[in-house]
Amino acid sequence: MVGLASVSRQAGGEVVYVDFGRNKVYAITDESSEILVFNNLAELVEKLRPTVVVLDSLPGKLQNTAAELAKTGIVFLRLKDLKKLSEERKNNGVKKSDENDVVMLKTLFRRDPDIFQPLFETPEELTVRELTEEWATFTSMKKVAKQKKTATNHPIAVEIHRTHRRLVERLAEEIHMEALKLPLYRLTFEQLGLKGPALAYLLSHDSWALKTLPRTKLETRYGMFSRPWRMPLRGQLLIRLAFATVTNKHPRYTLIYEEYRQKGKKHWAAILRVARRILRDIRKLARKTQEGG
Numbered sequence: 001m002v003g004l005a006s007v008s009r010q011a012g013g014e015v016v017y018v019d020f021g022r023n024k025v026y027a028i029t030d031e032s033s034e035i036l037v038f039n040n041l042a043e044l045v046e047k048l049r050p051t052v053v054v055l056d057s058l059p060g061k062l063q064n065t066a067a068e069l070a071k072t073g074i075v076f077l078r079l080k081d082l083k084k085l086s087e088e089r090k091n092n093g094v095k096k097s098d099e100n101d102v103v104m105l106k107t108l109f110r111r112d113p114d115i116f117q118p119l120f121e122t123p124e125e126l127t128v129r130e131l132t133e134e135w136a137t138f139t140s141m142k143k144v145a146k147q148k149k150t151a152t153n154h155p156i157a158v159e160i161h162r163t164h165r166r167l168v169e170r171l172a173e174e175i176h177m178e179a180l181k182l183p184l185y186r187l188t189f190e191q192l193g194l195k196g197p198a199l200a201y202l203l204s205h206d207s208w209a210l211k212t213l214p215r216t217k218l219e220t221r222y223g224m225f226s227r228p229w230r231m232p233l234r235g236q237l238l239i240r241l242a243f244a245t246v247t248n249k250h251p252r253y254t255l256i257y258e259e260y261r262q263k264g265k266k267h268w269a270a271i272l273r274v275a276r277r278i279l280r281d282i283r284k285l286a287r288k289t290q291e292g293g
Contacts, residue, residue, distance in 0.1 A: 016050040017106040020059055021098035028102050035099050041065050050074060054109050056085050056101065058119060060233075063205070064133065066119065067126060076119035077109075081212060084108060084115055124181040125204050131175045132201035136233070138168050139197075172197045179203070184210075187285050193250060194278070198237040203282075206234055210286035218283060224276050228268070242275035253278065 015030040018041075025038040029048065038044040041062055045053075056079045058066055066076055079085060088104045089096060109116060120126045179185040179200035184207060189195045203210070209221055219225065223235030231239070245253035253274045260270040 014048060014050050015052045015054060015109070016044070016048050017102050017109065018044070018053055018055045019098045019102040019105065020055075020062070024098070026098040026102045028106055030106070035102060041069070045069055045074065052077060054105060054116060055079070055119075056082055056105060060205075063129070067130060070120055070126065077113075077116040078119045078208070079105070079108070080115055080117050080208070122182075124178065125207075128175065128179045128182060128185075128200050128204040131171065131178060132197050132204060135168070135171050135175060135197045136201060136237075138164070138171065175200050184282075184286055184289050187289060188282055191285065192278075192281055193252070194241065194245070194282075196241070196244065198241045198244070201237055202234060202241075207286060210283050211290045215280060215283065218279060219276060222275075222279060224272065224279070238275045238279060239271060242271050242278055245274060245278070246271065 017028050017030075019026045025041055025044050027036045027038065027044055027048065028034070029036075029050075036044075036048075038047065042065060044050075051073070052075045053069075054077045058076070058078065070076060085101060085104055085108070086096075088108055089100065092104065092107075094100045094104070120129075175197045176195055179195075180189065182200075182203060185195075185200060185203050188199065188203065209218060213221065221232075221234070222238050223231035226235070228236075228239070242253070244250075246257045256277055257270045257274050260273045261267070265273070
């Protein structure tokens with residue numbers, strides 16, 4: 001297997017270190033100490049033509065852009081442990097800023113490239129990520145279609161609703177089959193009896209967090225301490241997964257729900273309890289897959 005240290009020598013391309021902030025992209029190349037500023041990631045790629053892009057983390061809104069760029073052969077490497085960057089800042093006595101972070105990133109990579117890993121670990125992960133993003137979009141359209149159907153019984157409106165629902169269901173089946181190629185999804189399916197596009201979305205987009213973050217920080221990331229309308233998409237999908245387990249009488253999670261309800265807790269509190277337990281269980285499996293290599 002080719003080590004990360006040799007990636008920068010591929011195809012004669014350049015390694016570019018990137019940090020995102022203030023609606024700009026800050027970059028520094030392997031051959032220069034000048035900090036460059038771009039309006040977006042696509043502009044950076046067009047101007048610098050990198051073979052490798054090294055970053056600490058990728059904002060969610062740029063996932064699709066990075067996925068498309070990865071298809072052209074660009075390798076995206078991210079920091080496995082974000083604490084490494086803050087430690088490097090502290091050791092060098094510099095304040096947090098986009099300019100300083102991109103320099104620290106370059107220092108870290110040059111010193112120890114093995115603390116970075118590919119943003120898209122496998123082609124299968126990228127496929128599942130793309131399909132689940134489409135599913136999330138179509139699902140929101142499905143809600144609108146259902147609302148319109150209740151407003152009118154016109155035959156064409158009813159036919160559109162039925163067709164859309166059928167296609168979304170087919171997409172969900174395809175996502176499940178593709179996601180079974182991901183070790184963590186397969187393990188979750190086999191050991192916890194969980195499946196579906198919501199689960200596949202979480203595992204393909206957020207496996208690094210599930211493998212590395214402590215439990216409390218992970219629950220905060222998913223909005224488990226927030227109001228429902230303030231939850232990020234990942235939190236909403238986790239709640240959707242929890243609802244599905246209760247609706248479908250999942251033996252493990254329905255029991256948790258019923259026990260919590262018997263204590264006088266309301267429906268939402270019980271669902272939230274189930275969601276937190278699911279997140280905890282998946283985190284344990286994610287750590288298991290990481291320990292197993």
